[in-house]
Amino acid sequence: MLKLLVNRFLTALIVLFGSLFVVFSINYFLPTDVVDTLMSMNSSDPEVVQNLRRELGLDLPFHTQFLNYITDIFHGDFGTSAIDGEPVINKILTQFPDTVLLTLASICIAGAIGLTLGVLSAVHQNTIVDYVARVIGLFGISMPTFWSGILLILIFSISLGWFPAMGSEGFSSLVLPSVTLGLVGAGFIVRVVRNSMLEIIHENFILTLRAKGLSERVIMYRHALRNALIPAITMIGVIIGDFLGGTVVVETVFARQGVGRLVADAIVAKDLPVIQGVVFFTAILYVVINLVIDISYSIIDPRIRRNQLGG
């Protein structure tokens, strides 16, 4: 078990280092940099620009800059905003709780809808229940969040007045944004759960259970569902990545506070350090969450544990 943990942890570290490298390379190889943003607001005297570049270490060779960047990151320094000079990490941390709340609520909604519909549609394969669930699943993955969000605002806040259209105060303002994101996740989960349930239903051990005379309900919910859950959990890991990206749009549509909104505003202001800081911060989160999921289901399922240990 310890070997597995160390193994997973080391892989995660390597991947993190890699994503750091990717984010840095984007920064390095592009024609524009922080100085251009700074200069667009002030006069652009070539000598001033040159001095500023030297001061910020932007004239150093690639590997030296990369080393400096890594050292800064390890000291918790994600750079400073090109607009107001505030450290990026402070900006991220103040906005972070709202985004976590939104993501968690969305996952709960996605999981609840996705699992229920996925199981129902597999158990009642090729009936009207199945068709409806599949159509909802397809709609979930096909609707752009900025559109479904606007539709929800139109229906539930402008016409019916049940929930506020924007803001991030209180529980009621959380409902519409999390439903918007949750529907996307639900679409993915419905499809995965349905497919894995159908695969498992055709396996031999289900036949054995039927021969043993167990009721259909026990077979489906006690035995088939348990085995179908693993791909669903893996899917949640993937979905979290989509959610973290999706919050940019959803937080903009609902005018909520959050890390996504921070990026959206930084895009408008061309504040590159903030964008890069958030992208890397998200990558860390994404890797850590997937590490936890990886380890957790190798604890749940002995077969995976055995395979991963190569034995």
Place this chain on the structure above:
Amino acid sequence: MKEVISEWKDEKRFIIAKKKLVNIRFPKFKNFFLWISILVIMFLTSCAIVPEWIAPYSPTAMRSDQILLAPSLQHLFGTDYFGRDVFSLVVHGSRPALLIGVCAVLVSSLVGSAIGMIAGYVGGIVDVIVMRIVEMMQSIPGVLLALALAAAMGPSFRNLVIAIAISAVPSYARVMRGQVLSIKNRPFILASRSIGTANSVIFFKHILPHSYSPLLVMASNGLGTAILTSSGLSFLGLGVVSDIPDWGMLLSQGRNYIAAGWWIATFPGLAIALFVLAVNIIGDSLRDYLDPKKRMV
């Protein structure tokens, strides 16, 4: 006599071909939706190719006497705050919206599958290095990577295509590598190798034709994702700026007038959703059709 035989052969071939055609079957439920999806795609694609023939008004014509009119027979989707006809805007907006998606999918599927297939075929240290790089790129969620790239490169058609394509490359590379690995050691490849066939011939003549089906499925589902991403970027203000806005930009403009006119934001979004839905349905049918295991169920 010769003629009779050749005629007979032709006829036999024709019957076989006809049987094959008849045997193409999709599950019943999908059949109906599949045809509707094909129709939707055909309509929206023709909008993108010849918008002038379909749109009743010019997308740039502003009529100050027809501001914020609700949908009617005259203006199918109503008019916006400048008095422009929303239906014409949606029809004309299809070109930039679809073009970016299609180009991004072409670039990412070609580059991604080339990387993956070469890594899989060559193997060894090349494979290890390439796949590690791919994994690193995958550690950043696709939407965010595209967003960071687009923001850093600045909004232009070419940059958007590159940003969206790069964020999709890793998944193509992974799948195609797996596909090549599974074919590489099949007996017919080994046999071909044992009689001294050149590597390039084996790659292009034997491996390539056997690995296109997952690529096709991925590309068709990838088109949906690419269009969602590009319209999302455009919605956030990273789209190509022009006097003919694409669907994402139309939506973000319409959002400001949502209380005054629901139709401005609703219809461009509907176009995106319908197109992506249709592409996904076709992708699913393709997967079911190309996967013999699924066809049996």
